[in-house]
Ligand code: FES
């Protein structure tokens with residue numbers, strides 16, 4: 092048995108050792124065995140609108156430049172000067188065809204070539220001019236750009252496995268291609284990064300942790316539909332990816348009510364999707380989904396806002412979080428306004444939900460000081476019985492942890508056996524060309 | 531823009547262009563200059579200020595070519611006539627070995643207007659318009675810029691004074707809305723609070739001085755981020771080797 096995971100199929104019971112949340116050696120090993128091996132989310136193509144647009148951000152601790160070159164092609168660079176290491180770009184975002192290192196003045200083009208070296212005669216004509224360095228692999232799926240520092244990593248779509256289905260369910264919500272709204276939510280949490288992974292697919296905590304939010308929603312005149320809220324499954328999507336999928340029409344249940352005009356527009360949009368994709372797929376589209384793409388990308392389609400959340404481990408007890416909102420650009424002004432409002436109210440760092448999650452996670456981390464006395468956290472909910480686990484049980488966390496355990500210890504734990512989920516949660520996409528984003 | 535480097539006196543050249551002869555002030559640099567800048571003066575501006583700007587550009591490695599296209603005619607020059615002459619001026623810059631991508635255009639007032647019009651029609655390295663004339667108002671031969679410019683194909687920076695009667699805030703907003711989002715190339719509009727359209731002149735007044743200083747910084751940054759640098763001989767050798775697949 093691994094020192095981190097107690098996966099007892101007899102009782103049954105599943106436990107995670109809290110050492111995994113506090114130990115610096117675990118943290119270092121995660122960097123080597125997970126983050127340096129797999130595909131990691133960098134950003135969405137629609138964040139870059141014009142040729143030479145760029146964003147800078149960290150992936151697996153490395154400062155990166157995510158940009159378009161002069162011809163508009165996506166380019167990804169390590170944000171470090173090949174001369175003697177200074178950061179080439181110190182802005183969070185901008186537009187530049189040429190970036191000049193401020194240390195000694197070497198200039199690089201947006202396609203990575205070294206174009207100017209002050210006083211270059213000192214180098215001699217044979218000198219090999221180093222361009223910007225790239226991560227080993229770059230690829231994208233439906234506009235989501237991933238990178239890997241492992242040259243031998245499997246192809247991205249193989250890695251994403253069953254998660255592609257759920258990305259399609261989001262990408263199909265726009266004829267023009269879903270777009271990231273300008274701007275980011277950035278916040279940090281004094282807790283281990285894995286706690287936010289768990290929390291992002293935790294249906295169990297909603298009613299207790301987010302009582303304040305629900306009271307606000309009910310005060311705004313919404314009657315929460317208990318039957319609908321209970322309708323969900325947790326799915327193992329392969330490779331550690333996992334999702335809670337809600338039943339038809341659960342996508343907006345937690346939000347404040349839409350105006351009449353907003354409701355009508357939304358209905359018209361979905362009616363058009365029904366003509367194109369058929370009822371089974373659109374029923375799935377209209378449901379909520381909380382997905383984790385292993386290890387640290389979260390995509391949640393709930394309260395009518397699609398949040399894309401990247402979780403960055405900084406130290407065992409500290410993480411940084413960046414979140415974006417993905418929207419269908421063709422939506423009318425009123426629906427868009429309500430979508431942004433719902434998004435901000437629920438997901439915003441100063442909203443009525445996220446701060447409660449942060450508080451919960453930070454108290455966990457503080458109490459993990461007693462991990463020697465109380466070593467195990469319990470994640471067994473929904474493990475017993477044949478019934479396929481619902482989203483308010485904990486199959487999704489176990490799915491993720493088993494994969495984590497495999498990378499960290501080499502121990503392979505078989506998937507759980509349950510009855511298949513209801514067919515409506517897995518209805519296939521009709522074979523239409525995939526929806527591509529447009530910048 | 532103050533400098534301890536001795537200033538260079540621009541040379542004056544008479545250039546035959548469409549519609550007459552244009553007096554061009556130019557500063558050419560030894561070694562391998564970084565790029566070239568066409569400076570288009572405001573109508574009936576002064577040579578002295580241009581010489582200061584040209585020296586400031588030289589400090590950043592730019593050769594510069596300055597002219598007041600309005601001097602070509604005693605009548606107000608039409609956009610089309612001015613752009614034809616500007617085409618000849620850019621060709622003159624080309625005769626000094628500068629490609630269009632290695633050339634930026636910076637204009638003030640009427641010159642700023644021409645810089646924007648050029649940015650909407652030709653691919654240059656970069657374009658900057660400081661207080662461009664006629665944003666929302668047309669005069670004979672010079673239609674309002676909000677109507678005349680559908681989009682830019684050269685990255686364009688526009689800078690305005692917030693209290694400029696000749697460029698009302700609503701017109702500037704309309705122009706920005708038209709250009710910043712939809713254009714195929716990146717563009718930016720900056721408005722300086724509390725100053726009129728002549729903010730690019732030195733002033734003892736604090737806001738105007740700040741606007742003058744900031745706007746010049748932005749001009750240089752805009753050029754440095756976009757004008758393609760001229761390769762040195764060693765850089766040429768290297769890119770040749772790259773092209774030959776060595
Ligand atoms: S470290 Fe970048 S130029 Fe020297």
Ligand SMILES: [Fe+2]
Pocket residue numbers: 290296297300301444448
């Ligand atoms: Fe929560």
